[in-house]
Amino acid sequence: MAAIVAGDVMPLYTTVQKMFSSIDSFTLAAIPFFMLAGSLMSSGGISRRLIKFANAAVGWMPGGLGVVTVFACMLFGCLCGSPTATVAAIGAVMVPALVEGGYGDKFALTCIAAAGMLGTIIPPSTVMITYSSATGVSVGALFMAGIV
Structure with a gap:
């Protein structure tokens, strides 16, 4: 910032205008709303449901709690699109349940971390939206490619 202010490369108002226009994207506005949706779903009790x-x-399958963790993360990731919100919402409930069910601490944490990343590859995903914004690819085309 000091180099921009002190330098004579371009006027300061032009620099500020370019900085704003680079993040002024309708596509990128979806990311904070996905985070908000994940937070609302977590506090509203949807994650428990x-x-x-x-x-x-x-749950009837062998290794039921682990499978339930992966399946719940998949469902929550489909709804909120944020892997971070998925791990926070489902992990708060499932990690203690896994430990109580006889699984080790390391397994419980690894299971929720790996399952939380399903939100990255299942549309709608914040990673897909960021990639779309950076490359100019259509968000709809990326989501359709993720479904097919």
């Missing part, structure tokens, strides 16, 4: 649904759907 998703875990109950996942337990009813796949």
